[in-house]
Amino acid sequence: MKFVWFFLHIVAVSTFIQPVEAASNDPSTIEGKANKSSVVRIVQTGAADLKTASNESIDHSRSLPAIVPEAKANVSKQLTSYHSRSDSYATNPESDPPRYVRRLSDVGIPAFNDFTWLDIGLEHRTRFEHRHNDIRRIEGGNDDPVFFRHRAWIGIRDILDPFRFAVEFQDSRIANNKHPSTDQERNEFDLLNAYGELYFKTALGVDDRGNDRPIRFRVGRMAYETTDRRFIARNEWRNTTNTFEGFRLNLGREANDWELDLFGMQPVRRLQTKFDVANDHLWFFGAIGHWRKWSDIITIQPYYMGQKQTANPDGFTATNRLDREIHMPGIRAYGKVANLFDYDFSYNHQLGFSGPNRQDAQGYTIEVGRNIDHAWKPRISLFYGYASGDKNPNDNVDNRFDRFFGFARPWSADHYVVYENLKAPKIRFDLQPMQKIGFELTYGGYWLASSSDRMFDFLNGNISNTVKDPGFNRDRTGQSGDFIGHSLEGRIRFQPTPRINAILGYTHFTAGDFVKNRIAASPSCANGNINICVDHRSGDTDFLYFEVLISLL
Structure with missing residues (x-):
């Protein structure tokens, strides 16, 4: 990696830097204490997406994404973290390190009780899917793929401070697939994280509640999530994972009243059977602020993100072959209005x-949304998302919103729409009648923001580096309409043990005018076309899946 030499130089310099204050061993001041809002809400992968109040201490009893009972209040300890989780659906980032990671001292083997400085983790996931007439494909019928994903983590902290490092391995495979595999499903034997870090625990003193305010500088390969995951995400549902190579500088941490996250990175190109490499034609950079002083009412996240791309003449898509520079100022705020x-x-x-x-x-x-005070923990929420599309394909203005490297699935469980050229109202209902069982039901409608722009993942119209886009997913005249369709999504989550999480889900999609008209307008396979053709069908689809996630430590 091009950053390794630079990082080694930084490590050498750091040996002459003394932390402002030695780390405290007082149990009453251990970082990462529970927050008042630590009751976990089920998110994206059917899991309680618990992120700890600090990177220093992980609540390993909740390291799996799972249905977790409410923590009992500990009156002997003061809750000092400023961090409050959002109750909105699938917007709480993955913890750092991820939830399946534990300190070796916590695995329950007495011989390892003193290994508090070593982080380890092993995770396996298997998911079976049944898709009928998937509109992402030009070919209809049934597809029954099986996905396998293995992860392993090892990391060192504390013992060599300020130097720390971590490595995360992932192997992603697909079997029984009807269609050619892409980099969204397959990525064999590769690294998600491989970084070194300088961590100065009290370099910026402490905040008003006594939480250490550190400086952290990380260099190497990194896979992580931040803000509401809509622009930087690991994409936990997908079988492969977003990762980057570059640097990240954090002033403060999640428990503090304020934090600043600065980064400059190149996205990593996922090569299905070869070692992944950074995309030398694209830089992703930005600054993210977090203001949590009034987190009982509101948390504010102002940010700036941008990407700069130099044209790649050999790029797989037309977009890859363009010079591009996009700057995005933005703001997010979340909180509660009393009860x-x-x-x-x-x-x-x-x-x-x-x-x-x-x-x-x-x-x-x-x-x-509103959480209703009842033993079954019901919740009802209303959502609306909008992303502009290109209004006129013949002018010199591109109005298509770019989601950068954000998640896709929460926009639609079947992955039909993403944060691009979209209007998406939804209503959602959650219920947890038992500690180990939860239910979700969502109804959503989807419209194109611009009827003359594309529907991203429709009829092979994706940005995969395997399947060429035949161009059936856009009507430049706008005459196909703007109504994509509506869907009914349901999920059952079951956690038989703290380390095993199972999900059963089903989605029925009912096609709207745009989907029906584009299928009808595309060349029909029934006419004996020798070029790419589309199986003409109603556009309605069914998606059933069953998933098991196991933490092995």
Whole structure:
């Protein structure tokens, strides 16, 4: 990696730097104490997406994404963290390190009780899917793939401070697939994280509640999530994972009243059977602020993100072959209004250029919800998301919103829509009648923000580096309409043990005018076309899946 030499130089310099204050061993001041809002809400992968109040201490009893009972209050300890979780759906980032990681001292073997400085983790996931007439494909019928994902983590902290490091391995495979595998499903024997870090625990003193305010500088390969995961995400549902190579500088940490996250990275190109490499044509950079002083009412996250791409003549897609520069200022805020309701909203504007066109796009989301005081923990929420699409394909302005490297699945469980050219209202209901069982039901409708722009993942119209886009997913005239369709999604989550989590899910999608008209307008396979053709069908689909996630330590 190009950053290794630079990092080794930093490590050498760091040996002459003394931390401002020695780390405390007083149990009453251990970082990462529970927050008042630590009751976990089920998110993205059917899991309680618990992120700890600190990177220093992980509550390993909750390291699996699972249904977790409410923690009993410990009156002997003061709750000092400023961090409050959002109650909105799937917006709480993965912990750092991830939830399946534990300190070796916590595995329950007496001989390892003193190994508090070593982080380890092993995780396995298997998911079976049944898809009928998947509209992401030009070919209809049934597809029954089986996905396998293995992860392993090892990391060192504390003992060599300020130097720390971590390595995370992942192996992703697919079997019984009807269609050619892509880098969304297959990525054999590769690294998600391989970084070194300088961690100065009290370099910036302490906040008003006595939480250490550190400086952390990380260099290497990194897979992580931040803000509401809509622009930087690991993509936990997908069988493969986003990762980057570059640097990250954090001033403060999650438990503090304020934090600043600065980064400059190149996304890693996932090569299905070869070792992944950084995309030398693209840089992703930004600054993210976190203001938590009033977190009982509101948490504010102002940020700036951008990406700069130099044209790659050999790029797989037309977008890869363009010079592009996109700048995005944005803001997110979430919190609660007394005991009446909770809220989470964001707004983002994008400007710059994409090839010969000027970039001018926007996106925003808003969710309001209420947790009802009942033994079964019911919750009802309303959501609306908007991302602009290209209004006129013949002018010199590109209005298509770019989701950067954010998650996809929460926009639709079947992965039909993403945060691009979209209007998406939803209503959602959650219920947890027992500690180990939870239910979810969601109804959503989808419209194109611009009827003359594309539907991202429709009829092979994706940005996979395996399958060429035949161009059936866009009607430049706008005559196919803008209604994509609506869906009913349901999930049952079951956690038989603290280390095993199972999910059964089903989605029925009912096609709207745009989907029906684009299928009808595409060349029909029934006419004996020798070129790419589309199986003409109603556009309605069914998606059933069963998943088991196991933490092995």
